Amino acid sequence: MANERHVDHREWEIDASTRTSGHPFTKYSPFRSATSTTAATLFSIPAQAISVNWIENPGVEGTGVGMFTATGSAIERSTAQANSGAASLLVNPANSAASEGFYWASNVVSVNKTPQHLTASCYVRGASASGSVKIQITDASGTELATSANTNLTTSFARISASYTIPGDTAGAVYRVYVVSAAQHNIDWYTDDMMFEVREDTIAVSDYVDGNQGIGYEWSGATNNSSSYRRMGMTTMRGIQIRNESGTSAEVVFVAFDCTATATTGIPVIAGQVFETVWPIDFRSHVSVISASGTPTVSGVIWGLHNG
Numbered sequence: 001m002a003n004e005r006h007v008d009h010r011e012w013e014i015d016a017s018t019r020t021s022g023h024p025f026t027k028y029s030p031f032r033s034a035t036s037t038t039a040a041t042l043f044s045i046p047a048q049a050i051s052v053n054w055i056e057n058p059g060v061e062g063t064g065v066g067m068f069t070a071t072g073s074a075i076e077r078s079t080a081q082a083n084s085g086a087a088s089l090l091v092n093p094a095n096s097a098a099s100e101g102f103y104w105a106s107n108v109v110s111v112n113k114t115p116q117h118l119t120a121s122c123y124v125r126g127a128s129a130s131g132s133v134k135i136q137i138t139d140a141s142g143t144e145l146a147t148s149a150n151t152n153l154t155t156s157f158a159r160i161s162a163s164y165t166i167p168g169d170t171a172g173a174v175y176r177v178y179v180v181s182a183a184q185h186n187i188d189w190y191t192d193d194m195m196f197e198v199r200e201d202t203i204a205v206s207d208y209v210d211g212n213q214g215i216g217y218e219w220s221g222a223t224n225n226s227s228s229y230r231r232m233g234m235t236t237m238r239g240i241q242i243r244n245e246s247g248t249s250a251e252v253v254f255v256a257f258d259c260t261a262t263a264t265t266g267i268p269v270i271a272g273q274v275f276e277t278v279w280p281i282d283f284r285s286h287v288s289v290i291s292a293s294g295t296p297t298v299s300g301v302i303w304g305l306h307n308g
């Protein structure tokens with residue numbers, strides 16, 4: 001703020017709420033990395049938006065592909081290509097018409113007073129650089145509601161997406177996501193990392209999410225056979241344990257919170273020693289580290305919670 005004054009200082013200081021003061025630490029971020037004599041950010045509070053993917057085997061890492069229905073094509077799980085993981089869905093169009101591919105059907109999207117935004121996305125790669133495909137959102141009988149641009153297949157994976165807004169008070173209904181040839185062709189293609197999301201806050205397409213992606217990512221049920229979600233990221237750091245693995249005494253590491261580490265702003269961690277907070281802290285930006293010499297490795301964990 002350009003017109004900030006000293007009396008605004010109340011907003012500069014952080015007072016944890018009564019509720020969060022006694023909150024167990026539910027988030028953590030482990031680390032092990034080399035430092036150097038240039039300050040580096042060891043950890044920063046992630047901008048980790050909550051999102052949900054309704055598609056049950058979105059990365060085709062599970063062997064069951066019964067949630068996908070072929071239409072004018074043959075489909076099968078293939079480990080020949082993958083955008084992530086080890087497998088994708090191979091689509092072999094029959095080459096008798098346009099719009100050959102497959103679809104996935106959602107559970108009922110419940111009625112809502114306010115609009116709901118549907119987004120569908122996936123990554124596609126041609127067996128060769130020819131032919132085009134598109135992704136569509138349709139109603140429960142396959143009538144088109146929204147369609148991506150036609151995308152020419154290449155031998156690299158590319159993301160395609162479509163979005164549709166359900167007006168408020170629309171009766172609950174099933175929706176389908178189609179991935180099909182844009183024009184008739186006989187080029188096989190691979191589909192991976194599919195996503196279908198229902199949001200009320202934005203029509204923007206979220207980053208791809210599945211339960212295999214690490215800390216904060218979970219399947220709602222069986223792995224590779226249920227919806228999945230990304231939980232909120234850490235918003236408040238509440239503790240750190242950091243070990244300086246070096247055995248060389250000159251290799252002191254300085255650790256700073258919410259500012260850039262230097263020999264004067266950082267807490268010194270002597271070679272071979274561990275610094276661990278013994279009382280909850282409350283920092284909300286980042287941890288910076290710098291070494292006095294060399295490239296000592298630091299390892300440990302940052303503890304925190306959400307909604308400080």
Ligand SMILES: [Ca+2]
Pocket residue numbers: 059060061082083084085086087088192193
């Ligand atoms: Ca995959």
Ligand SMILES: [Ca+2]
Pocket residue numbers: 092093094095186187
């Ligand atoms: Ca074919």
